Amino acid sequence: MQDLYKVLNSDERAVYSLRALYKDYGYTQYKMSKFEEYDLYVKNKEFLVSDSVITFTDTDGKLMALKPDVTLSIIKSNKDLSGGVKKVFYNENVYRVSKGTKAFKEIMQVGLECQGDIDEYTVTEVLLLAVKSLQRISLDFVLDVSNLGVISAITESLNVSESVRKKILSLLGEKNTEGISYICKQENVDKDSAELLCKLSYLYGESEKVINELKTLNLPQKAKQAVEQLYEIIKELKRLGYADNINVDFSVVNDTGYYNGIVFKGFIKGIPTAVLSGGEYDLLMQKMGSKKCAIGFAVYLDSLKKLEEEKEDYDVNTVVLYSQSTPLCEINDAVFKAKKDDDSVLVVSVVPDKLRYRQLVDLTKGGKA
Amino acid sequence: MKDFLNVALPKGRLGEKVYAMFEKAGFPCPSIKENNRKLIFENAQVGVRYFWVKPSDVAIYVERGAADIGVAGKDILLEYKPDVYELLDLKMGKCNMAVAGKQDFKDDRKKTLTVATKFTNIAKEYYASQGRDIDIIHLNGSIELAPILGLSDVIVDIVETGATLKENKLVVIEKFKDISARLIANKANFKFKSQMIEKVKSSLKEQVETND
Numbered sequence: 001m002q003d004l005y006k007v008l009n010s011d012e013r014a015v016y017s018l019r020a021l022y023k024d025y026g027y028t029q030y031k032m033s034k035f036e037e038y039d040l041y042v043k044n045k046e047f048l049v050s051d052s053v054i055t056f057t058d059t060d061g062k063l064m065a066l067k068p069d070v071t072l073s074i075i076k077s078n079k080d081l082s083g084g085v086k087k088v089f090y091n092e093n094v095y096r097v098s099k100g101t102k103a104f105k106e107i108m109q110v111g112l113e114c115q116g117d118i119d120e121y122t123v124t125e126v127l128l129l130a131v132k133s134l135q136r137i138s139l140d141f142v143l144d145v146s147n148l149g150v151i152s153a154i155t156e157s158l159n160v161s162e163s164v165r166k167k168i169l170s171l172l173g174e175k176n177t178e179g180i181s182y183i184c185k186q187e188n189v190d191k192d193s194a195e196l197l198c199k200l201s202y203l204y205g206e207s208e209k210v211i212n213e214l215k216t217l218n219l220p221q222k223a224k225q226a227v228e229q230l231y232e233i234i235k236e237l238k239r240l241g242y243a244d245n246i247n248v249d250f251s252v253v254n255d256t257g258y259y260n261g262i263v264f265k266g267f268i269k270g271i272p273t274a275v276l277s278g279g280e281y282d283l284l285m286q287k288m289g290s291k292k293c294a295i296g297f298a299v300y301l302d303s304l305k306k307l308e309e310e311k312e313d314y315d316v317n318t319v320v321l322y323s324q325s326t327p328l329c330e331i332n333d334a335v336f337k338a339k340k341d342d343d344s345v346l347v348v349s350v351v352p353d354k355l356r357y358r359q360l361v362d363l364t365k366g367g368k369a
Numbered sequence: 370m371k372d373f374l375n376v377a378l379p380k381g382r383l384g385e386k387v388y389a390m391f392e393k394a395g396f397p398c399p400s401i402k403e404n405n406r407k408l409i410f411e412n413a414q415v416g417v418r419y420f421w422v423k424p425s426d427v428a429i430y431v432e433r434g435a436a437d438i439g440v441a442g443k444d445i446l447l448e449y450k451p452d453v454y455e456l457l458d459l460k461m462g463k464c465n466m467a468v469a470g471k472q473d474f475k476d477d478r479k480k481t482l483t484v485a486t487k488f489t490n491i492a493k494e495y496y497a498s499q500g501r502d503i504d505i506i507h508l509n510g511s512i513e514l515a516p517i518l519g520l521s522d523v524i525v526d527i528v529e530t531g532a533t534l535k536e537n538k539l540v541v542i543e544k545f546k547d548i549s550a551r552l553i554a555n556k557a558n559f560k561f562k563s564q565m566i567e568k569v570k571s572s573l574k575e576q577v578e579t580n581d
Contacts, residue, residue: 142561174454174455176455177456179455251454267561269561272433272435272556272558273434273556274556
């Protein structure tokens with residue numbers, strides 16, 4: 001077993017370790033086909049991270065797509081949920097346009113989804129699993145948590161258009177305090193709400209400290225309840241000993257057309273983008289015709305390649321060099337001898353360029369080097 | 370090992386002014402003032418590392434995490450929309466994003482308007498908001514030439530004093546966006562160096578307010 005582990009890259013290791021974690025919590029694996037009908041994605045385009053989808057025409061003339069997302073398919077498959085919560089995890093490749101090259105990229109994703117009657121326990125469990133997932137990748141991590149309920153309670157009370165509301169949210173996502181105060185002035189937002197929004201944009205840090213500060217603010221009733229909900233969950237995670245790396249940060253806004261309630265993003269030191277992202281997405285469920293609630297997250301494993309791997313000094317331990325005149329038995333004996341130390345052996349007649357090896361067994365000269 | 374704060378500064382006068390503000394904020398790095406061609410400077414004592422990059426590249430360094438924070442013009446942020454935090458308006462390097470054209474230019478709405486610019490996305494967005502049909506010619510410099518030679522009807526560019534326009538007999542038709550230098554931060558690195566970044570931000574903020 002130890003040997004197999006050695007062979008895996010850091011991202012492959014993470015995949016198996018995360019799958020084991022979710023299985024331990026009773027989640028079942030959801031396996032999906034590579035393709036979905038394009039229709040599903042067109043209807044929910046805003047939910048997708050990138051607009052473009054790879055499409056092709058199936059033999060029956062239907063327009064199909066290589067899946068850019070897993071969540072939508074899981075919702076579709078869980079159309080008629082009865083009571084309780086359905087818990088699944090997945091490990092799939094998705095196809096998205098990368099921002100840099102503007103070309104399609106295959107991205108390995110591991111994640112989990114809970115759909116059904118989501119209660120406080122389920123939300124806590126998902127957050128706990130998010131923390132544990134990050135922990136399995138690196139001990140130097142941060143999980144930023146927000147409750148969109150707080151922000152929507154404030155923005156709903158404002159008399160502004162939907163486009164302005166969206167603009168405010170994207171400014172919150174940038175922690176752009178001055179931008180928020182400017183737009184609030186332009187839209188004649190009352191001073192108290194404007195101040196609250198500005199404050200939310202730069203409030204950041206250790207969960208308890210931020211929540212205590214939130215409690216001193218003059219928030220609308222609905223926002224107060226949302227803060228309370230956040231507080232209860234984080235309190236419980238703290239009791240379990242998992243709150244050290246959790247920060248409260250209202251710049252985690254995700255897409256508010258679909259997400260509501262608790263949202264979160266996970267970061268690992270040394271990786272410049274979020275590696276984990278998720279939240280409650282009741283609005284997406286509604287849009288897809290379900291009356292139930294849902295919460296889930298995905299871990300983006302492609303970014304893990306940036307984590308430093310232990311550098312290996314050698315590509316291969318022993319190189320056995322033979323010529324056409326070397327007897328077969330001599331080659332095999334040399335291989336077995338080298339293998340005794342349980343190390344890697346490469347048998348070639350020409351040593352490849354730039355290969356790094358510890359020792360060379362040269363059989364071409366009729367003797368051992 | 371103590372973590373370094375990596376700062377991307379825009380090469381040029383603005384960058385030097387910004388460095389002076391960082392120095393005041395308690396992040397000095399004397400070697401930066403030596404007159405040489407080095408691009409990277411560090412002060413291990415306070416844990417800061419500066420590097421000079423092309424102003425339009427600062428946002429990329431920060432977005433990709435090579436720099437934790439940096440100073441970039443709002444024009445670049447609007448054009449490339451990097452996924453970064455925009456923490457502070459430094460109120461320096463102030464100018465405007467504007468449409469300019471020849472003195473006798475009159476917009477004929479029957480025709481497609483040709484626009485020459487470095488800022489393709491900004492121009493597209495601006496004219497889309499006006500519902501104006503346009504054709505864009507992307508140029509990398511000397512944008513002012515385009516209307517003179519009849520390459521385009523108008524240009525979209527940053528205008529500071531308007532001197533270059535004037536000398537080329539062009540006029541500002543509309544200023545549509547205030548531009549200034551902003552302090553930006555990488556979203557992930559912010560989490561791990563938030564104390565240092567907050568310290569920089571609050572000190573720069575104070576300095577901006579006293580200068581204002």
